[in-house]
Amino acid sequence: MTHYYGQQYFPQIQPDLLTDPDRIIEELPRLAAAGADDVVLFPCATAREQVGLLADVLDNAGVGAIYTAEPIARAGAERSEVHS
Numbered sequence: 001m002t003h004y005y006g007q008q009y010f011p012q013i014q015p016d017l018l019t020d021p022d023r024i025i026e027e028l029p030r031l032a033a034a035g036a037d038d039v040v041l042f043p044c045a046t047a048r049e050q051v052g053l054l055a056d057v058l059d060n061a062g063v064g065a066i067y068t069a070e071p072i073a074r075a076g077a078e079r080s081e082v083h084s
Contacts, residue, residue, distance in 0.1 A: 001044055021057040024041070025057065028061075
């Protein structure tokens with residue numbers, strides 16, 4: 001992401017980067033609760049397999065490629081129950 005934001009701004013955006021499956025799944029319900037109707041996720045790496053890996057994360061969480069806030073919130077709640 002430094003190529004996009006530059007070395008100067010990278011430290012400010014780094015904490016908000018969703019770089020692993022758990023962070024992605026944790027963030028989706030928060031975005032839905034904040035009123036987000038649509039979420040667009042872009043891989044940070046240029047490797048094409050990143051798109052497939054992202055799709056696998058969403059599939060494993062029970063969230064399809066096209067989804068609404070309801071399934072996102074449900075996936076987050078189910079995950080919380082598992083980790084409680």
